[in-house]
Amino acid sequence: MANFNQRIIAPSLLAANWKNLSDECNRAIDSGGDWLHLDVMDGHFVENISFGPSFVKHVREIAPNAFLDTHLMIERPDNYVESFIESGSSNITIHVEPKYDISTTIQKIKESGISLGLAINPETSIEAAQPFLSQIDILLVMTVVPGFGGQKFMDEETMPKVREAAKIRKENNLNFHIQVDGGITATTAKIAAKNGANIMVAGTNTFRATDMRLAIDELRNA
Ligand code: DX5
Ligand code: ZN
Numbered sequence: 001m002a003n004f005n006q007r008i009i010a011p012s013l014l015a016a017n018w019k020n021l022s023d024e025c026n027r028a029i030d031s032g033g034d035w036l037h038l039d040v041m042d043g044h045f046v047e048n049i050s051f052g053p054s055f056v057k058h059v060r061e062i063a064p065n066a067f068l069d070t071h072l073m074i075e076r077p078d079n080y081v082e083s084f085i086e087s088g089s090s091n092i093t094i095h096v097e098p099k100y101d102i103s104t105t106i107q108k109i110k111e112s113g114i115s116l117g118l119a120i121n122p123e124t125s126i127e128a129a130q131p132f133l134s135q136i137d138i139l140l141v142m143t144v145v146p147g148f149g150g151q152k153f154m155d156e157e158t159m160p161k162v163r164e165a166a167k168i169r170k171e172n173n174l175n176f177h178i179q180v181d182g183g184i185t186a187t188t189a190k191i192a193a194k195n196g197a198n199i200m201v202a203g204t205n206t207f208r209a210t211d212m213r214l215a216i217d218e219l220r221n222a
Contacts, residue, residue, distance in 0.1 A: 002137070002175050008199040009219045010035035010069050011212075012181070013059065014050060015149045015203030022062045024207065031212040032220070035067040035091075037181070037201045039146075040084070042074035045098055046147035053083040060088030069093070069201075071119065071181070073146045078105045085112045093117030093140050093179075096128045106135055117179065121146060122157045126164045136176045138199065139165050143192070144182025149203040153183030159195045166196030186215075189222035 011033040016024035028036060038056055043049040056070055070089035074080060077094040078101055084092055085108075092109050096102065096118055109116045117138035120129050122145060129139060143158045144151040158180070165178055179199035180192040189200045200219050209215035 002177055004169075004177060004196075004198050006198060007193070007220050008034045008177070008179075009206075009216050010037040010179075010199060010201045011206035011216070012037040012039055012149065012201050012203035013207075014039040015207040017207070021058065025059055025062045025066070027212060028206065029063060029066060031206075032216040033206065035069040035199075036063065037069045037071060037203075038089075039203075040070060040072050040074060041147065044075040045095065046073045048147040053080065053087040056084060056087035056089060067091070069117075071117075071140070071201075074098075076100050081105050081108050085109070085114060089114060091115035091117055091138060093119050093138060095119045095121070096132070097121055097124055102132065106132060110135065119181075120161070122154050126161050126168070129165075130168070133165075133168060133174055133176060134172070138177045138179050140179045140181055141165065141197070142182055143180045143184065143188070146182070151183055153185075153188040153191075155188070155191060159191065162192060162195040162197050184219065186218040186222045189219045193222060
């Protein structure tokens with residue numbers, strides 16, 4: 001059984017200074033980051049393009065022992081899941097919204113032996129994720145509309161879903177962590193944790209903080 005009280009802090013590389021990617025990855029780890037969150041965007045599912053499998057492979061070479069939390073904000077994760085597995089992801093999170101064969105993609109990730117996450121956008125109900133909850137390791141409840149860092153935490157639209165997910169998990173004795181992503185600060189992490197989330201993704205509030213270690217400690221203790 002996973003320990004849902006274990007707080008996990010995942011700095012998002014989307015907010016890192018890519019000119020010094022190696023230093024930035026090591027800075028996040030040395031500052032107490034538990035996971036490195038990699039925001040893959042294809043310009044179709046979200047209004048932004050970030051990076052692909054070769055970027056993830058580069059991060060894996062930089063940080064051979066890091067837990068790489070790959071967040072696929074792409075229209076067709078089924079077409080790319082193998083390359084993100086091969087690139088060295090430790091977890092792959094796919095979105096429930098795009099039109100593709102979710103079950104087969106879930107199968108591919110599970111067969112590879114790495115961790116599996118399913119993400120829902122602010123406007124997406126928990127019901128959309130329900131059929132898959134017994135198979136996943138992480139439910140990612142997006143707390144902003146995905147595509148960009150630096151946005152405002154969407155409390156009303158998302159905290160009821162975190163609460164509902166925690167309730168369903170308890171009632172059905174399921175085994176997925178609840179992760180939140182977008183606008184996470186010490187203040188919003190406290191709100192999210194109170195509602196049942198234990199994995200906090202933060203980009204601006206870690207890589208752009210004046211003191212990254214302090215910022216990560218505050219997210220851990222929020
Ligand atoms: C948004 C990404 C988030 C984002 C978080 O589309 O999925 O991971 O990078 O950035 P902040 O923490 O700045 O909101
Ligand atoms: Zn993300």
